[in-house]
Amino acid sequence: MVTKVLCVAEKPSIAKAVANHLAGGQVQTRNIQGNPYVKNYEFSYNFPTWGQCNVTMTSVLGHLLSHDFDAQYKSWRSCDPSALFEAHIETFVEDDKKAVAENIKQQARYNRVLYIWTDCDREGENIGTEIRSVASQGNPSFRQPGNTVRARFSNIERAHIINAARSPVQLDEAQSNAVSSRIELDLRIGASFTRNLTMSLRPMIQEHTGEERSQVISYGSCQFPTLGFVVERYIRVRNFVPETFWGIKVMHEKDRIKVSFNWARNHLFDRMAVVILFERCLTARTARVTKVQTKPTSKWKPLPLTTVELQKCGSRFLRLDSQRVMQVAEQLYQKGWISYPRTETDQFDRGMDLQGLVQKQTQGGPWAQFAQGLMNGGFSQPRSGRNNDKAHPPIHPVNFVVPASLSQEEQRVHEFVVRRFLACCSHDARGSKTEINLLYGFEVFSTSGLVVLERNFLDVYPYDKWTSSQDLPDFREGQVFEPTEARMYEGQTSPPGYLTEPELIALMDANGIGTDATMAEHIAKIKTRDYVQTRPRARQQRREGEEEEYEPGEAAEPDVGRGRGRGRGRARARGGRGGANGRGGGAISGVQEFIPTTLGVALVEGYENMGFETSLTKPFLRKEMELRMKAICEGRKTKAEVVHESIEQYRDVYIRTQQRLDSLRAAVRKYVFQEDG
Amino acid sequence: MASGNGTGNAEEVTASISAFLAAKHVPPTQAWMTAFISTIRLNTPIVALQKTALFRLLATDITTSTTKSAASCFATNITDPQVKERQVRGPITVQLLDVEDIGRSRWSQVEAIEAQERGETTKGREVIRVVPDDNGPDAATQNESKSSGPHKLLLQDANGLHVYAMELTSINGVGVQMAVGAKLVLKDFIVARGLILLEPRNVEMLGGKVDAWDRKWKEDRKKVLKEKAGVREGGG
Numbered sequence: 001m002v003t004k005v006l007c008v009a010e011k012p013s014i015a016k017a018v019a020n021h022l023a024g025g026q027v028q029t030r031n032i033q034g035n036p037y038v039k040n041y042e043f044s045y046n047f048p049t050w051g052q053c054n055v056t057m058t059s060v061l062g063h064l065l066s067h068d069f070d071a072q073y074k075s076w077r078s079c080d081p082s083a084l085f086e087a088h089i090e091t092f093v094e095d096d097k098k099a100v101a102e103n104i105k106q107q108a109r110y111n112r113v114l115y116i117w118t119d120c121d122r123e124g125e126n127i128g129t130e131i132r133s134v135a136s137q138g139n140p141s142f143r144q145p146g147n148t149v150r151a152r153f154s155n156i157e158r159a160h161i162i163n164a165a166r167s168p169v170q171l172d173e174a175q176s177n178a179v180s181s182r183i184e185l186d187l188r189i190g191a192s193f194t195r196n197l198t199m200s201l202r203p204m205i206q207e208h209t210g211e212e213r214s215q216v217i218s219y220g221s222c223q224f225p226t227l228g229f230v231v232e233r234y235i236r237v238r239n240f241v242p243e244t245f246w247g248i249k250v251m252h253e254k255d256r257i258k259v260s261f262n263w264a265r266n267h268l269f270d271r272m273a274v275v276i277l278f279e280r281c282l283t284a285r286t287a288r289v290t291k292v293q294t295k296p297t298s299k300w301k302p303l304p305l306t307t308v309e310l311q312k313c314g315s316r317f318l319r320l321d322s323q324r325v326m327q328v329a330e331q332l333y334q335k336g337w338i339s340y341p342r343t344e345t346d347q348f349d350r351g352m353d354l355q356g357l358v359q360k361q362t363q364g365g366p367w368a369q370f371a372q373g374l375m376n377g378g379f380s381q382p383r384s385g386r387n388n389d390k391a392h393p394p395i396h397p398v399n400f401v402v403p404a405s406l407s408q409e410e411q412r413v414h415e416f417v418v419r420r421f422l423a424c425c426s427h428d429a430r431g432s433k434t435e436i437n438l439l440y441g442f443e444v445f446s447t448s449g450l451v452v453l454e455r456n457f458l459d460v461y462p463y464d465k466w467t468s469s470q471d472l473p474d475f476r477e478g479q480v481f482e483p484t485e486a487r488m489y490e491g492q493t494s495p496p497g498y499l500t501e502p503e504l505i506a507l508m509d510a511n512g513i514g515t516d517a518t519m520a521e522h523i524a525k526i527k528t529r530d531y532v533q534t535r536p537r538a539r540q541q542r543r544e545g546e547e548e549e550y551e552p553g554e555a556a557e558p559d560v561g562r563g564r565g566r567g568r569g570r571a572r573a574r575g576g577r578g579g580a581n582g583r584g585g586g587a588i589s590g591v592q593e594f595i596p597t598t599l600g601v602a603l604v605e606g607y608e609n610m611g612f613e614t615s616l617t618k619p620f621l622r623k624e625m626e627l628r629m630k631a632i633c634e635g636r637k638t639k640a641e642v643v644h645e646s647i648e649q650y651r652d653v654y655i656r657t658q659q660r661l662d663s664l665r666a667a668v669r670k671y672v673f674q675e676d677g
Numbered sequence: 678m679a680s681g682n683g684t685g686n687a688e689e690v691t692a693s694i695s696a697f698l699a700a701k702h703v704p705p706t707q708a709w710m711t712a713f714i715s716t717i718r719l720n721t722p723i724v725a726l727q728k729t730a731l732f733r734l735l736a737t738d739i740t741t742s743t744t745k746s747a748a749s750c751f752a753t754n755i756t757d758p759q760v761k762e763r764q765v766r767g768p769i770t771v772q773l774l775d776v777e778d779i780g781r782s783r784w785s786q787v788e789a790i791e792a793q794e795r796g797e798t799t800k801g802r803e804v805i806r807v808v809p810d811d812n813g814p815d816a817a818t819q820n821e822s823k824s825s826g827p828h829k830l831l832l833q834d835a836n837g838l839h840v841y842a843m844e845l846t847s848i849n850g851v852g853v854q855m856a857v858g859a860k861l862v863l864k865d866f867i868v869a870r871g872l873i874l875l876e877p878r879n880v881e882m883l884g885g886k887v888d889a890w891d892r893k894w895k896e897d898r899k900k901v902l903k904e905k906a907g908v909r910e911g912g913g
Contacts (some may be wrong), residue, residue, distance in 0.1 A: 236788070241906045243782045270779040270829055273843050276869045279761070442845055442874075493782050510805040608795075615796075619804060 003050040006111035007057040008104065008131050010118040012037050013334040014156065015059035018117060019043060021161045022055070034099025037061065040107065048166050049149075056107055057117075064101055064130040066094045067187055076195050082654055084192040085647050089184060093134070101134050108138030116150040116171060120391050121342055121517060122633070125172050126179035132171065145170070154391075155398045156336035177639040178632040184643055185625065186221065189650045193219035193616075196654070197603075200661050201668055208673055217599070218529055221622045221650075222514050222522045224603075227531050228617030229507050230594045231604035233499040240495035246274040248281065250438070250445050251485040255473040258484075261436075264444035267491065278488050281441035289479040290444075291437035297450070298428040299466045301457040303346045303385045304394030305420045307516035308509045310341065312502035313420075316591060317463050318412045321534075322501055322520035328413045329395070337401050338417050342517045343392040346385030348424075352393065355379060358425055360400045365415075367422055370460040374425055378456075382424035396421045419461050426457035429466055436475050440483065447472070497537060498593040512623035531600035534592040598671045606667030610660040616653060624649070690719055690726065697727040701883065702749070702770045702862045703734050709742045735860055735885025739772050745835040756840055756871040767864035772887070774839070775831035775894070776855050783906035786853075790899050828852060832861070832873070842873035850882045857894040858887025 009015040016039070019027050023043030030040045041057040073079055073087045093101045108114070114135050118124035128150060136142045149168035153161060198217045205215070247267035251260050268274050303309070307326075314325030329341035348354060358379065361371040397418045403411050431452040438445040449472035458466055499507075501523065508519050526532050596604070604617045615621065625646050631637040657664075669675045691710050698705050705713070713730055734742060749769060754760070778786065797804040827844040828851050834840070842863075844851055860883040867874045 241784045241903075241908050243784060243906055245782070265780065265827070268779045268827070269782055270777075272841075272872065273779060273827075273829060276872050276874075280869060283761075493784070507805070618797075 002044075003047075003053045003113060004111040005045075005047070005050065005053045005055045005113045005115055006107050006135070007055060007115040007117050008135075009057070009059040010062065010124060010127055011334065012039060012059045012061070014117065014119075015039070015041060015057050017156045017334070017336060018161055018165075019055075019057040021156075021158045022057075022165055032058070032099065032103040034102065035061075038100055038103060040103070045165070049168065050113065053113075056111065058103060058107060060100050060104070060127065060131060061097065063123075063127055064093065064097055064104075064134055065091050066097075067091055067183055069187075069191070076199065081192040081195040081199075082651070084188050084195075085651055085654075087188075089187065104131060104134050105138035108135040108142065111139070112141075112147065114139075114142045114148040115168060116148065117153075118150075119340065119342075120152055120154065121340075122175045122179050122515075123517065125175040126183075128171050129173070129176040154393055155339040156334065157398045160398075172633075174635055175633050178629045181632060181639040181642050181646075182625075182629055185646050188647060190218070190220055192654065193650075193657075196657070197664075200664065204665060204668065205672065217603075219616075220522070220525060221616075221625065222518065223525050223529070223531070224607075224616045225511070225513050225619040225622050226504070226508060226522045227526050227596065227600055228604055228619070229504055230499050230526070230532050231596045231601050231617070233496065233594075234596050234601070237495045237498055242492045242494060243269060244271075244490055244492050245269050246271050246488060246490055248274065248278050248443065248445075248486065248488055250281075250287070250440060250483045252287075252481065253484045254475075254481075257471060257473045259436075259447055259472060261438055261445035261447045261483075264446060274488060277441070277443055278486075281443055281486060284441040286480050286482050287438045287440035287445070289436060289475050289477055290439045291435065292475050292477050293436075294432060294434040296430065297433040298430050299458070299464070300428050301380075301383065301423050301426055302420060302461065302464070303383050304348055304424050305396070305417065306344055306346050306385075306387065306394060307342050308344075308505060308519070309346075310395060310416075311505050311520060313416060313463065314413070315501040315505070318416060320409065320412070321523075321592060322505060323524045324409070325413060326520050328409050329417075332406075332410055332414055332417075335401075337397065337399055337406075337414060339394075339396050339398055340392045341395050343395060344387045344389040344516050345392060345394050346387050348382050348384070348393060348396075354382070354425055357396060357398070358422065361397060361418060361422065363400045365400075365403055365418065367418055367460055371422055374422065378427065379425055380427045394424075416463075419463075423457040423461035426460065427454070429456045429458050430454040431466070431468070434472055436472065440486070498595055500537065500591045500593050501534075502591070504594065511619035512626050513619050514622075515626070526600070530597055531603065532594045532596050534594055537591050537593045598674075599668075602667040602671040603664070605671065606664035607657075609663040609667065610657060616657075621649065621653070687714060687719060690714065690723065693723055694727055694730045698730060698734060701731060702768050702881075703731070703739065703860065703883070704744045704749075705730075705734060706742060706744050709734070709737070732885075735883060736858070736887060738858075738887060739770060739835045739860065740833065740837045743770070743835050750834045750836045751838050751840055753838065755838070755868055758870045760868070761870060763868050765863075765866055765868060767866065768862045768881075769834055769864070770860060770862050770883075771832035771834050771840075773830060773855060773857055773859045773861065774833050774890070775857070776851070776853055777829045778826060778853055779829050779843075780826050783902045787899060787902045787906065790902075825852060832863075840873055841871070842875050845874050845876050848875060848877050848880055851880075856884075856886030857891040858885060859883070860885050 007015070007018070009018060019041035022045045023041075026043055028042040030042065032038050032040060038059055038061065043055055043057070044053065045055050046052050067089050068074070069084060070088045070090055073084065079087070114132060116128040116131060118128045118131070132142055132148050135148075142148050148171065150171045151164045152167070152169055153164040194216065197219050198215075201217055202215060245267040246269075247265075248263045249260065250263075251258055253259070310329065311322035311325055314320045315322060318325065320328065326341065329338065332338045333341050355375070358371050358374050362368050362375060395417055397414070401414070403415065406414055429452065431450055431454075433451075434449045436447050448469070450467075450469045452466055452468045455466075458464060504523060505519055508514055508522070513519070514522050527534065607616050628637060628642040628646060632639060632642055691714055694713075695705060695710060713733065717726060717729070751765075751769060755763075755765075792798065792804070792806075826847055830842045830844075830851070832840050832842055862881040862883060863873070863875070863879055864881075866879040
């Protein structure tokens with residue numbers, strides 16, 4: 001008796017790819033009713049677990065189920081916003097997903113086994129349970145443990161998929177629960193705070209501007225801390241007071257080379273002190289070499305690539321904002337060129353065949369020769385970072401693809417992933433560093449010289465720079481000389497720049513806001529909500545000491561089209577469907593910096609002035625929520641516990657906010673209406 | 678070792694404690710001793726009395742509580758900027774009136790205080806603002822706001838004379854966490870153009886503090902730093 005297996009992937013492209021890999025090309029494609037994108041692929045396959053099977057492979061389009069409050073709570077005037085902390089939430093299939101759900105339900109009737117092929121991360125696990133619950137309506141037997149299984153895969157490469165297909169595992173209920181609790185919390189907290197915020201402020205804004213438009217002032221527990229970082233930096237820059245400092249520079253010419261020595265104290269903010277120290281140097285007249293040391297040094301090759309790193313580098317080197325980078329990376333993953341782009345892991349598993357992957361890249365592309373060099377003995381095991389999410393390896397190229405067959409943006413991201421991977425598999429760059437220390441008066445001065453001996457990874461990774469400095473003349477320890485020139489100089493401190501996207505991502509990451517999968521969306525959200533704007537950073541603002549940045553060879557393609565959007569349509573919170581309107585994204589030149597709007601500043605200042613306990617714009621509340629999510633995944637807490645704890649925390653904040661709304665209104669008057677506070 | 682039980686003789690006790698304090702470079706005035714003796718029980722063990730006396734004396738203003746002599750105070754022209762360099766043997770006891778970190782901009786210190794006021798340094802509410810860079814074994818994190826020192830101190834001797842001093846190298850116990858009114862003993866030091874230059878071997882930290890001064894210093898600190906940075910009041 002042939003077993004019938006129903007496979008369901010998260011997106012149509014994955015379904016098609018997997019079906020073709022397993023079926024070896026012998027696939028029959030059927031349309032479904034009501035939706036032109038989803039197809040059912042029929043083929044046979046011999047699974048070790050069930051023997052020869054008739055397989056139907058189909059997909060959903062991201063989340064199948066949606067959540068919202070019961071009808072009686074839907075209208076804003078129907079209840080006090082705080083009632084939403086407890087209001088009943090119903091789960092249903094949205095209109096645009098009904099055809100997809102119907103297909104699943106119907107197909108379920110004809111099959112004995114449900115095999116989930118959603119992406120292997122928390123959201124995917126959650127979507128997997130949604131699929132199971134819808135399918136069970138057509139075939140209740142899927143609820144029994146043995147009848148629903150799941151595939152573990154990290155990329156769409158043929159051998160990898162076939163391997164995954166042969167070793168199914170169980171759905172991870174804990175991860176799914178973590179997502180469910182996040183969805184519930186985002187809904188309750190997002191809706192109650194958004195209603196409260198909007199109803200408190202919109203009337204006064206409308207009265208002031210005379211507009212009738214229905215502007216929603218939204219709240220999100222991740223958006224606000226993200227906005228908080230932007231506003232804080234903005235205010236720091238505005239409030240910055242430049243201060244004068246003084247330093248001592250020593251220059252000595254020897255063997256016709258002019259060598260500059262740096263003061264060990266760098267610079268001081270007290271002129272009298274520096275004058276006195278400088279005078280003592282001059283009184284001493286001669287300087288003595290106290291140390292001459294030459295030793296090998298290296299510039300480390302980069303760590304294996306994580307999502308956060310990809311987003312940061314995308315912003316800095318590829319002139320693509322984080323959301324766009326992730327969209328393009330997602331496309332490359334679906335086409336089977338790179339591994340799953342949402343990962344925190346920065347270490348390669350020891351058993352992975354990295355050389356095989358390097359071999360694939362010898363086939364072409366501007367890095368082919370370098371890759372060949374690695375195969376000829378230049379290969380070195382990648383560095384290991386400290387993170388391993390145990391779900392996916394670092395982002396790496398999976399197959400060789402001719403760059404010209406990709407779109408412009410895909411080429412840039414793909415090239416970065418390949419070069420990064422090859423750099424990881426190279427040796428560190430090696431050099432020789434000479435350090436010379438002087439004692440002049442009582443003061444210590446030093447200089448150093450670098451000779452780059454082996455570029456190694458630098459040859460394939462132009463995004464890092466390391467160059468030899470000028471040659472240093474010979475100095476001997478104990479040598480005494482009168483410096484050619486010693487002088488005092490004056491300088492001024494300058495303000496930091498406004499926050500750039502890579503900096504913002506780094507801050508979010510360091511403070512536990514958002515996961516690798518969601519950070520880009522929070523950033524996109526504060527743009528679409530009009531809380532911040534972006535603009536290119538002016539070139540001159542780069543400060544002294546910053547290295548020359550990598551410049552991409554060609555200008556960026558203008559931002560046309562977003563792809564279908566459905567494949568990534570993991571509607572996180574109720575209010576947002578992602579898909580920024582492209583403002584500032586993928587700009588042509590200069591790293592983008594964030595400037596808050598007057599509304600953004602008013603919101604942050606307003607909440608800040610309410611006091612310590614209501615820090616909605618500080619990271620810690622959201623960070624604690626993220627930690628609780630993690631606890632669910634690790635089985636240390638239940639969904640009910642986490643929802644309860646977080647609700648209580650936010651309810652507390654809600655009440656305090658209510659009592660101090662005047663602070664918010666005053667901030668709006670000050671910043672948005674520009675009335676003198 | 679002094680005998681455990683005091684003999685209860687006020688004169689002897691006074692003399693013993695005075696000598697002890699003088700040896701610590703804080704010779705008390707007669708008036709101070711008299712006041713002190715009136716607060717103690719004479720038959721308390723002498724070692725305990727000495728410790729108590731020192732502790733209390735270190736909490737006073739030495740311009741009124743200690744005796745002065747030419748040897749124990751600064752020369753009156755010590756701050757003369759015309760004198761390029763002079764050596765002073767000491768020991769000279771001083772009290773701390775002000776301490777400044779001149780290696781950091783005033784503004785970055787103001788920002789650090791404000792971050793603390795916003796609660797960002799309390800446990801569980803830390804906000805990380807500087808993200809470390811992964812650059813290799815030679816990566817020097819040039820983070821100016823973290824630097825500490827050198828420190829410039831405003832010192833006062835028993836005569837009431839104000840003199841500035843600066844750390845040449847880091848001295849244990851010197852920093853912005855010092856208590857105002859703390860006592861130090863300086864010896865064998867150099868004065869360059871009116872600025873005392875200090876190394877660890879020149880300084881003995883006696884400790885202590887004057888509560889009222891210290892409190893005021895802490896309250897005013899942010900305002901003072903802002904003024905020094907150049908912020909005009911009434912705006913900011």
